[in-house]
Amino acid sequence: MKKVKCYAPATVANVVCGYDILGFAIENPGDQVIVSFNHTHTTRITKIEGDEGKLPLDVKKNVVGHVVNLFLEKVKSRQGVDIELYKKMPLNSGLGSSAASSVAALVAINELFENPLTKGELLPLAMEGERLASGNAHADNVAPSLLGGLVxxxxxxxxxVIKLPFIKDLFVVSVHPDINVPTGEARKILKQQIPLQKAIEQWGNVAGLVSGFCTGDMDLVGRSMKDVIIEPIRSMLIPFFCEMKEIALENKAIGFGISGSGPSVFALCKNKDQADEISDRLYHLLNRHQIKSESQVTKMNNKGALII
Incomplete structure (x- = not known):
């Protein structure tokens, strides 16, 4: 095999109250990476599309080159590799853009080498891509993008890392306002210490959310989608967040919150009609305030990264 193409899906990290410990994959958007052998004994990024020229071709500064080099070190290979990256989602969107790129590159290169590593062995390498992108090797985007489903x-x-059951009939609304909230900056503003009472409340919500997904109790999922630690701070970076949340909940969304570090937001819905209505209303709210946005109505992706 001389060339492999892989697709890795976008993700919703945190799922409101599960900061850095919960995330799920969605069916679209996602990134694509093509890897192939070369004869130079070096890793090269030969092409990037969809990034508006913002991403570096330097393999040490781009997550796809970085994680491919880590893979080659892991399997003790000096084989030269060419990488093509096709960005299908906005940068710094809060939808796991860097994670999808890292995962797609790793799954593709692993396939090119006839799968010497398991997905469990690829995951720490993908986390190092997150360290390069944001300064923190968190797994709540890369794990669901790699494995699929709710993680x-x-x-x-x-x-x-545990892949959890989830409610298959749910629809996900994701809305990306055209504003810039870099992940690293969104981490810096968070408090490093919190009151015990708030921690107890958050632990209860995380436990309730996991229990609700595992048992299929949508009411419990909705009651548990409450964040008393991260959202009150990060929501200040997202214009009209409170108004968007109010619209979603008034239109019977199960829950609403920030996707990852933002600025994207998401809502969980019981059916597609409800999801479409919420998507339209959020778009019109932002449009009235001269904020461009992109929205998707999709379902959770249970497959994760795929060779295509």
Whole structure:
């Protein structure tokens, strides 16, 4: 095999109350990466499309080159590799843009080498792509993009990742306002210490959210989609967040929150008609305030990254 193409899906990290420990994949958008052998004994990024010229071709500064080099070190290969990256989602969107690129590159290069590593072995390499992109090797985007579905990171040291059951009939509305909220900056504003009472409330919500997904209890999922630690701070970076949340909940969304570090927001809905209505209303709200936006109505993706 001389060339492999892989698709990795976008993700919704945190799922409101599960900061850095919960995330799920959605069916679209996603990134595509093509890898092929070359004869130079070096890794090269030969093409990037869809980034408006913002991403570097330097393999040490771009997550796809970085994680491919980590893979080559892991399998002890000096084989030269060419990489093509096709961005299908906005940068700094809060939808796991860098994670999808890293995952697609790793799954593609693993396939090109006839799969010497398991997905569990690829995951820490993908997390290093996140470290390069945002300064923190979190897994709540890369794990669901790689594995699909709803994922819980029970522990980072040692790494313990569990794929959870989820409610298959749910629809997801994702809305990306055309504003810039870099992940690294969104992390810097967070408090490093919190009151015990708020921590207890948050733990209860995380437990309730996981329980609701595992048992199919949508009311419990909705009651548990409450964040008393991260959202009150990060929502200040997203114009009209409170108004968007009010619209979503008034139109019977199960829950609403920030996707990852933002600025994208998301709503969980019981059916497509409800999701379409909320998507339209959020678009019109932002449009009235001269804020461009992109929205998707999709379902959760249970497959994760795929060779195409």
């Amino acid at each position: 819980l990171i029970r522990s980072y040291e040692p790494l313990d």
